[in-house]
Amino acid sequence: MRSLEKKYGSAVVVDNIDFEVRSGEVFALLGPNGAGKTTTVEILEGVRRRTGGDVRVLGYDPAEDDPSWRARIGVVPQTTGAYLDLTVREVVEHFAAFYPAPLPPDEVIDMVGLTSQRRKQAQQLSGGQLRRLDVAVGVVGDPDLIFLDEPTTGLDPVARREAWDLVRHFADRGKTTVLTTHYLDEVEALAQRAAIIVAGKIVETGPISELGGRKTDRSVVEFVASGALDGLPLPPLPPGSQAREEARRVSVHTHRPTETLAALLPWAHAAGVRELDELRIHRPTLEEVYLQLIKDREEGTR
């Protein structure tokens, strides 16, 4: 998409967005509530009309709503549930019938873990089971491109992992996934790249491992200087490292965590200490960089 814009009246909710999703990748869309993620995704799905910019999805303009194009995309929206009096199997069969080459409904029901509920009416399912049914409906057409809008909200931890396996299953088959979620562990586990949207604007796009400067950020090597190490001056550390000590807890901020350890271990051994107490090597998590990016944005520093 190039310069994508969506206005409601005079309110600009998607403001000049550019990004590209590559074929075969899991691409995550992140951002606070009301940032414009669902609006963006619904424009890509052909559900909403843009007010500006240019978009191509699988080579088509979604605003043209070509039926053969529509058969190649699958959608799991944030809320569904228009089919509560049908059974699980009926719902999946019903949606399968819309597609030229659907997956076998029983296979899809099995994939989402609803086999033992397949004769139950949708209204008798738990919230998490209904969410699985939403996923079944989204994938039954065997789409090339799947949009998942918060697919694991309300799922228990086991069901979340199963949903992740399902996303991986589709990725392994060469399909492309656009995933909107508030769970950063989910992004880290599934996605290769992400865009972060705040107040309708892109704050950052890139590989998950590089967002917010994660690639170049310093790691922290931490341990407790106990026993013979208490009060012992630290050995020479790699250039650029900075060590701090507070109540015997030593933290070394460094770009070279492995070399730092290589310096610390013989130093500890020479003092007769074989194990560093509470040793931890910490790299900034996606959650930490995300929270920092949002905070910087709110403070206007980025």
Ligand SMILES: Nc1ncnc2c1ncn2[C@@H]1O[C@H](COP(=O)(O)OP(=O)(O)OP(=O)(O)O)[C@@H](O)[C@H]1O
């Ligand atoms: N039909 C509409 N008319 C007017 N404003 C709307 C309409 N739909 C959405 N908005 C506004 O557009 C903005 C973006 O909404 P959107 O649903 O895209 O956010 P989101 O990033 O998906 O949020 P969430 O994480 O809460 O799902 C919000 O401020 C919302 O109030």
